[in-house]
Amino acid sequence: xxxxxxxxxxxxxxxxxxxxxxxxxxxxxxxxxxxxxxxxxxxxxxxxxxxxxxxxxxxxxxxxxxxxxxxxxxxxxxxxxxxxxxxxxxxxxxxxxxxxxxxxxxxxxxxxxxxxxxxxxxxxxxxxxxxxxxxxxxxxxxxxxxxxxxxxxxxxxxxxxxxxxxxxxxxxxxxxxxxxxxxxxxxxxxxxxxxxxxxxxxxxxxxxxxxxxxxxxxxxxxxxxxxxxxxxxxxxxxxxxxxxxxxxxxxxxxxxxxxxxxxxxxxxxxxxxxxxxxxxxxxxxxxxxxxxxxxxxxxxxxxxxxxxxxxxxxxxxxxxxx
Amino acid sequence: xxxxxxxxxxxxxxxxxxxxxxxxxxxxxxxxxxxxxxxxxxxxxxxxxxxxxxxxxxxxxxxxxxxxxxxxxxxxxxxxxxxxxxxxxxxxxxxxxxxxxxxxxxxxxxxxxxxxxxxxxxxxxxxxxxxxxxxxxxxxxxxxxxxxxxxxxxxxxxxxxxxxxxxxxxxxxxxxxxxxxxxxxxxxxxxxxxxxxxxxxxxxxxxxxxxxxxxxxxxxxxxxxxxxxxxxxxxxxxxxxxxxxxxxxxxxxxxxxxxxxxxxxxxxxxxxxxxxxxxxxxxxxxxxxxxxxxxxxxxxxxxxxxxxxxxxxxxxxxxxxxxxxxx
Ligand SMILES: Nc1ncnc2c1ncn2[C@@H]1O[C@H](COP(=O)(O)OP(=O)(O)O)[C@@H](O)[C@H]1O
Ligand code: SF4
Ligand SMILES: [Mg+2]
Numbered sequence: 001x002x003x004x005x006x007x008x009x010x011x012x013x014x015x016x017x018x019x020x021x022x023x024x025x026x027x028x029x030x031x032x033x034x035x036x037x038x039x040x041x042x043x044x045x046x047x048x049x050x051x052x053x054x055x056x057x058x059x060x061x062x063x064x065x066x067x068x069x070x071x072x073x074x075x076x077x078x079x080x081x082x083x084x085x086x087x088x089x090x091x092x093x094x095x096x097x098x099x100x101x102x103x104x105x106x107x108x109x110x111x112x113x114x115x116x117x118x119x120x121x122x123x124x125x126x127x128x129x130x131x132x133x134x135x136x137x138x139x140x141x142x143x144x145x146x147x148x149x150x151x152x153x154x155x156x157x158x159x160x161x162x163x164x165x166x167x168x169x170x171x172x173x174x175x176x177x178x179x180x181x182x183x184x185x186x187x188x189x190x191x192x193x194x195x196x197x198x199x200x201x202x203x204x205x206x207x208x209x210x211x212x213x214x215x216x217x218x219x220x221x222x223x224x225x226x227x228x229x230x231x232x233x234x235x236x237x238x239x240x241x242x243x244x245x246x247x248x249x250x251x252x253x254x255x256x257x258x259x260x261x262x263x264x265x266x267x268x269x270x271x272x273x274x275x276x277x278x279x280x281x282x283x284x285x286x287x288x289x290x291x292x293x294x295x296x297x298x299x300x301x302x303x304x305x306x307x308x309x310x311x312x313x314x315x316x317x318x319x320x321x322x
Numbered sequence: 323x324x325x326x327x328x329x330x331x332x333x334x335x336x337x338x339x340x341x342x343x344x345x346x347x348x349x350x351x352x353x354x355x356x357x358x359x360x361x362x363x364x365x366x367x368x369x370x371x372x373x374x375x376x377x378x379x380x381x382x383x384x385x386x387x388x389x390x391x392x393x394x395x396x397x398x399x400x401x402x403x404x405x406x407x408x409x410x411x412x413x414x415x416x417x418x419x420x421x422x423x424x425x426x427x428x429x430x431x432x433x434x435x436x437x438x439x440x441x442x443x444x445x446x447x448x449x450x451x452x453x454x455x456x457x458x459x460x461x462x463x464x465x466x467x468x469x470x471x472x473x474x475x476x477x478x479x480x481x482x483x484x485x486x487x488x489x490x491x492x493x494x495x496x497x498x499x500x501x502x503x504x505x506x507x508x509x510x511x512x513x514x515x516x517x518x519x520x521x522x523x524x525x526x527x528x529x530x531x532x533x534x535x536x537x538x539x540x541x542x543x544x545x546x547x548x549x550x551x552x553x554x555x556x557x558x559x560x561x562x563x564x565x566x567x568x569x570x571x572x573x574x575x576x577x578x579x580x581x582x583x584x585x586x587x588x589x590x591x592x593x594x595x596x597x598x599x600x601x602x603x604x605x606x607x608x609x610x611x612x613x614x615x616x617x618x619x620x621x622x623x624x625x626x627x628x629x630x631x632x633x634x635x636x637x638x639x640x641x642x643x644x645x646x647x648x649x
Contacts, residue, residue: 056547058547105545106637117550
């Protein structure tokens with residue numbers, strides 16, 4: 001395996017609210033090699049977006065990265081000031097957001113939003129920028145790019161807008177793209193098309209990607225590895241085969257069960273019973289204990305990591321046997 | 323765009339027309355000016371003669387048609403009280419009100435938008451909270467009360483500003499105004515601030531709310547994620563989108579400032595339209611009331627018109643809705 005170019009190590013991001021400390025991200029560690037897609041999956045509120053925004057250096061008050069390290073090509077990002085981090089954003093690390101209808105400024109033409117992305121990092125003539133933008137729009141499969149280039153966002157469909165957003169993310173050739181539920185708001189056909197385009201770009205350009213989703217099923221075709229998060233913490237991480245094919249963590253199993261099976265259409269979606277514990281009052285033990293059928297007394301103690309294979313790691317006292 | 327402008331103009335004409343009827347009937351309902359204008363000791367013959375001279379003996383619809391015909395020719399009738407054409411009375415008073423209203427508007431907008439933007443971007447900061455506290459006080463104090471407080475503070479206790487009247491006038495480019503002279507400015511500043519305070523506070527709150535709402539939206543996060551500098555995100559994305567609601571509110575406030583300075587004009591003895599309106603209502607000076615209310619209506623129609631045009635300039639979505647509607 002090639003050396004990872006991107007590492008997150010022991011990341012903690014907390015929000016210091018009036019109600020108390022919200023520990024949204026707790027001790028998250030993972031790495032990424034070039035050309036690799038890491039899927040991050042978990043129920044809503046498990047800290048996926050906060051993980052992504054921490055990497056972007058875009059955690060707003062009252063939140064802050066409390067500890068941990070994030071390195072890109074050996075460079076530590078958590079100690080950079082705003083202006084230094086700004087130079088990374090969009091150029092070395094790009095981000096795509098969930099709602100394509102809201103990711104583009106409704107008052108600006110696509111053209112100006114693309115120029116703005118280039119202009120934030122480079123000087124250059126309009127002519128040269130123009131050609132680059134059209135190239136980028138073509139690369140993500142946008143028909144009649146010249147026309148879309150001059151359009152306003154509301155003149156395009158959701159799928160087309162998300163392609164524009166992806167084109168903007170790819171514009172400056174970043175090393176890493178973080179996609180936060182980028183296809184959740186789109187219908188299945190468009191979703192598949194976009195996933196196909198993104199996979200192609202990753203393979204062609206050899207960039208790394210973090211794909212955040214609450215839906216495990218989208219990851220099977222796209223991700224190389226999957227990390228499962230719950231209540232801000234890692235539950236299980238491994239190759240897509242290891243997670244989808246032979247998950248060992250009770251929470252991952254529940255997530256897999258809740259994916260509507262393709263063989264039996266119309267089958268009712270199984271929700272995981274119970275609610276996620278409040279991030280304000282987390283104990284030292286396993287956060288899933290309140291909803292876990294396998295929980296015992298020991299689960300109230302801090303859960304150590306168990307390495308199951310070179311790639312497969314799990315945080316659980318009573319994992320399923322293979 | 324052109325068809326939109328024409329459409330709005332036609333609408334405006336209809337609105338003015340309907341409004342004039344409502345006004346005419348409304349003023350007629352308030353009372354008969356003959357009862358007030360003619361002394362009770364006058365003989366019956368004198369009374370009838372006076373009523374005929376004022377045209378009050380004709381049926382209401384007839385009076386209205388006469389009014390409409392004259393108004394269309396620029397003759398808005400003569401004031402019952404001053405016996406002068408109402409148009410010339412209005413033109414005498416108008417500059418003072420416009421001056422006060424415009425200066426108040428500049429103060430209100432110039433302070434509230436930057437302050438509201440700051441408070442929206444940093445709601446938890448000390449200054450952000452201070453701005454909110456100020457705006458809360460601003461919307462709570464009655465205008466006449468803070469006006470008198472200002473007079474006591476800066477006119478009497480610390481006599482740095484003159485109180486009452488417009489000060490020295492000067493004429494440039496055919497416009498006679500107190501804003502051409504330093505003395506004029508020293509007169510207008512205090513009443514203008516007093517008049518602006520409430521609008522300023524309201525606009526601050528609207529700006530802050532819009533800023534906070536827009537800052538959370540994905541396109542702002544995306545702009546930061548592109549590496550765009552903070553200042554550009556704030557001006558080009560947050561403020562630009564905040565302008566959509568702000569233009570509407572600001573337009574209404576401008577109308578209010580230009581039309582309803584009644585309390586401030588009274589407190590500061592400002593020789594504008596506000597005092598005139600109150601006096602004409604007291605003595606049922608019909609032509610003067612109708613003319614002033616028509617002026618107010620025209621003012622709001624004009625401002626609405628400008629606001630609509632601004633919306634189509636700021637927001638491309640409005641233009642496509644219009645295109646769909648007129649197509
Ligand atoms: N600005 C904030 N202030 C306080 N709490 C926050 C803030 N942003 C996120 N959180 C909390 O962090 C937790 C994780 O949120 P998030 O990362 O958005 O979850 P998701 O996995 O659905 O993306 C949530 O419980 C949320 O309440
Ligand atoms: S550690 Fe205990 S509570 Fe947590 S998932 Fe494993 S068995 Fe369940
Ligand atoms: Mg999220």
